[in-house]
Structures are given as structure tokens and as C-alpha cells.
Amino acid sequence: MEPLAPRQCAKRGVAVEPGKAENAAVRAVPRERKGSAMGDFRADMAAASVYPLWERDNRHNMAPEAAHVWRWATMTPLLDGAVAATDMGNAERRVLVLRNPAFANTERDYAAINLSVNLQVLMPGERARPHRHTMHALRFALEGDGAVTIVDGKECVMLPGDMILTPGWTWHQHKHDGKERAVWVDALDVPMHTYLETGVFEPGPAKDVVSLPPDSAFAPGFTPDTPDAAQRYSPLFRYPWDVAVKTLDALPPAADGSRRLRYTNPATGGAVMSTIDCYLLGLEQGKPTRPYRTNSNCVCVCMEGEGSSTVGEDKISWSRKDIFALPHNQWVSHTASSAKARIFQITDREILRRLDYLREEYRG
Numbered sequence: 138m139e140p141l142a143p144r145q146c147a148k149r150g151v152a153v154e155p156g157k158a159e160n161a162a163v164r165a166v167p168r169e170r171k172g173s174a175m176g177d178f179r180a181d182m183a184a185a186s187v188y189p190l191w192e193r194d195n196r197h198n199m200a201p202e203a204a205h206v207w208r209w210a211t212m213t214p215l216l217d218g219a220v221a222a223t224d225m226g227n228a229e230r231r232v233l234v235l236r237n238p239a240f241a242n243t244e245r246d247y248a249a250i251n252l253s254v255n256l257q258v259l260m261p262g263e264r265a266r267p268h269r270h271t272m273h274a275l276r277f278a279l280e281g282d283g284a285v286t287i288v289d290g291k292e293c294v295m296l297p298g299d300m301i302l303t304p305g306w307t308w309h310q311h312k313h314d315g316k317e318r319a320v321w322v323d324a325l326d327v328p329m330h331t332y333l334e335t336g337v338f339e340p341g342p343a344k345d346v347v348s349l350p351p352d353s354a355f356a357p358g359f360t361p362d363t364p365d366a367a368q369r370y371s372p373l374f375r376y377p378w379d380v381a382v383k384t385l386d387a388l389p390p391a392a393d394g395s396r397r398l399r400y401t402n403p404a405t406g407g408a409v410m411s412t413i414d415c416y417l418l419g420l421e422q423g424k425p426t427r428p429y430r431t432n433s434n435c436v437c438v439c440m441e442g443e444g445s446s447t448v449g450e451d452k453i454s455w456s457r458k459d460i461f462a463l464p465h466n467q468w469v470s471h472t473a474s475s476a477k478a479r480i481f482q483i484t485d486r487e488i489l490r491r492l493d494y495l496r497e498e499y500r501g
Contacts, residue, residue: 202239202464204448207248209458216258216320225263232257232323237462245328249434249462251412251485253327258320259284259313267310267341273370273410274325276301277438277481278378279458281319286311288374289346295321298378298440300400300481304370304410308343322438322460324483326412355403371402371409378440382479385419394421395471407487414487418480420444420473428470428500433486435463442478446471468500 182188212233219231233256235248248254257276259265267287276286278295286293286301288309293301301321303309313319330336349372350361381398388396396419400409408414420426420442428447443456449467463469471480489495 202237202467203451204446204453204461204463204467205237205239206453206455206459206461207235209456209460212256212458212460213320216256216318220258220260220318225259225265230257230265231259235460239464247328248436248460249485250465251326251328251434251488252436252483253323253325254436254460254462254483255323255325256320257323258318259311260318261313261316263313265311267308267343268339269306269308269341269343270338271305271335272325272327272330273305273412274303274323275409275413275415275483276303277322277324277483279320279322279438279440280317281313281321282315282317284311284313284315284319284321286374289349290343291349291352291374293375295319296378298381298481300376300378300381300415302371302374302376302409304368307370308341308346310341310343322483324413324436326410326485326488329412329488360404368402368404369411371404373403376400376409381417385417385479388419390421391427393427394424395419395426410487411491412485412488414484414490416482416484418471418482420471420478420480422473422476422478425470425472428468429497430466430468430499431486431495431497432465433484433489433495433497434465435482435484435486437461437463438481438483440479440481442473442475444471444473444475444478 215233219233223231225231234246235254235256236246237248240247246253259281276295278284278297278299278301280297281295284295286295286303286309288301288303289307293299295301327336349368350363352373352375354361355373381400385396385398388398390396398417398419400415400417401407402409418437425447437455437460439455439457439459439461441457443454445452445454446461446463447468447470448463453461455461486495
């Protein structure tokens with residue numbers, strides 16, 4: 138068989154030996170183009186729906202985001218304004234969405250990457266109708282005298298500091314028969330569902346409610362041995378603040394004086410939900426915590442005390458009911474300026490852990 142003669146690359150006259158990779162010719166093209174020829178090449182790429190990676194910004198070394206604080210002194214009059222502006226009849230959910238200014242000029246309406254965090258307010262006598270959605274969510278109560286979230290038939294009282302889970306596809310609704318304004322933090326994995334296009338919402342009334350053991354069936358060291366006991370989320374929907382604080386204070390302090398407690402699924406010992414991992418951090422006054430850095434993201438709620446956090450080259454202060462976002466890949470250390478500083482932490486750590494992407498490191 139006679140050897141094949143070199144052929145010409147389409148449109149550009151670049152000789153390619155038979156059997157050589159086509160991309161060798163493509164790589165050679167830009168070196169031969171000048172002036173309008175380069176414009177033609179860009180037009181060809183645009184028409185083919187491709188772009189040159191070598192001309193894009195180096196996205197592997199993006200500038201780290203700054204920390205941000207939503208101060209309670211600023212938020213509480215806005216919540217009063219939300220109550221004056223609308224009622225539950227036309228708002229369904231009276232919610233203020235926390236948007237991190239680090240995401241300005243982007244489509245991210247979130248407090249942190251992978252975490253949507255909001256403030257919701259319910260007035261005495263109001264009801265929020267039942268619904269369910271594929272997104273995992275939690276509620277962390279900031280104030281109020283006994284609003285209730287009903288999750289798959291379980292009534293969960295919402296006292297300040299209580300965490301209430303509303304896992305994906307569980308029916309939930311809110312009611313408030315107390316006398317004071319009830320405010321809580323909403324945290325959801327909405328960004329993940331937006332990216333994956335898996336978000337589904339269904340209004341009530343509730344149906345096909347899963348039967349779960351009562352909370353009294355769970356005790357330290359004991360888990361019901363039933364087929365439905367091990368769920369992809371915790372079967373405990375209410376984590377009371379008084380129990381969390383008592384348990385935190387019973388922990389021996391670390392060398393830096395801090396104590397850290399993880400909220401867990403009693404059936405598995407793991408995170409409370411498959412995409413959201415929560416912690417309670419207690420700080421010793423005047424003692425900086427050991428600096429750490431992680432590629433996970435965290436939104437913190439200061440429930441007691443006050444202090445400051447060093448985040449990269451910046452320092453932010455915080456006090457009771459302030460909410461602050463800690464961006465990933467920054468060295469972080471916390472210092473309490475008062476006694477009994479306690480911080481509730483919401484993280485996307487579990488997403489990264491499950492994907493084997495999690496990185497964490499400490500100094501000292």
C-alpha cells in the first residue's frame with residue numbers, strides 16, 4: 138500500500154501527516170495567525186461553542202473572600218419592617234435573605250458557598266402553611282416564647298437556641314400561639330440544588346407522612362433497632378439549647394480553652410443531614426483559639442457573649458445574635474472578650490467529606 142500524502146487542515150492550509158493527532162494542527166494554527174486571521178479564529182471558536190482556556194483567568198488561585206457580619210442591631214428593625222410591609226397571607230414565608238457582598242455582581246444570593254441563610258419572623262397568632270421540598274433545612278431560634286415547627290407530625294417547640302431540623306422532603310409548617318415576636322435563622326442547601334437542578338417544592342396539605350420513633354426513644358448510647366430508624370437524616374428533629382449547653386460545658390477544654398460539640402444523627406453518629414453539618418463552639422475569655430484553615434464554608438450565629446475573629450488579614454467583631462460568614466481557605470481564629478461566649482456553626486463540611494474533597498489544617 139502506498140503511503141498517504143500529507144493533507145491540508147480544513148480552511149487553514151496546515152499540513153498534517155496521516156496518523157498524527159488533529160489537535161496538533163489546531164495548536165499550530167494560532168502561531169501562524171496575525172491581525173484579522175486571529176479574529177477569524179475567534180469567530181470560528183465562537184461558532185463552534187468553544188473558548189480558549191489559555192486566555193481565561195487562573196481560577197485555581199482566586200482571591201479569597203472576606204468575612205462578613207450581619208449585625209443584629211441592623212437586622213432587628215428590618216424584621217419589624219418586614220412585619221409592617223407584609224402579612225402571612227400574601228408573603229407565605231416572611232423571610233429576609235442574607236446575601237454576602239462577596240457575591241455582588243453574581244447570581245449567588247447566598248450567605249456562603251453551598252449555604253443559603255435567612256432570617257424568618259412569625260408574629261403571635263400567625264401560621265405558615267405546610268409544604269415540603271427536596272432541600273435540607275434547619276431552623277435556629279433566636280427569640281420568641283414558644284413558636285412551634287411541626288415536622289412530619291412531630292411538634293417541635295422553638296425556644297431561643299433550639300435547633301429544629303426540616304430535612305429534605307419532610308412536611309413542615311410553623312405556628313405561633315405565644316405573645317412575643319418569634320425570629321429564627323433558616324439555613325438550607327439551596328445552592329447545591331440550584332447547581333444540580335434538583336430543587337422541588339410541593340405545597341400541603343401533608344400526606345404520606347413517614348412514621349418515626351418519638352424523641353424519647355433515643356438516649357445516649359441507645360438507638361431503636363427498627364427498619365426505619367436509620368434515615369439519611371437525623372430522626373431527632375429538635376435539639377434543645379439547654380441540653381446542648383449542658384453537654385458542651387461537660388466537655389474537657391482543649392489546650393486553647395475552647396470546647397466544640399457536634400450535633401449528630403443518633404442513628405449513625407454522623408452529621409444531622411447529608412449536606413449540612415452543625416457545631417456549637419464555646420470559647421474561653423481572652424484566649425485565642427488555635428488557627429485553622431478549611432476548604433469548607435461556615436456561617437456562625439453568636440448566641441451568647443461577644444468577641445472577635447481573625448480571618449486571613451482581617452479582624453471582625455461580633456456580639457449576641459450577630460451572624461457572620463467565614464469563607465473557605467482562610468486562616469481563622471476566634472477570641473471571646475466576655476465569659477460564656479457560645480457560637481452556633483452551620484457548615485457545608487459534610488458535602489466535601491462525602492466527596493473526599495475535604496481539607497482541614499491547624500497551626501501550632
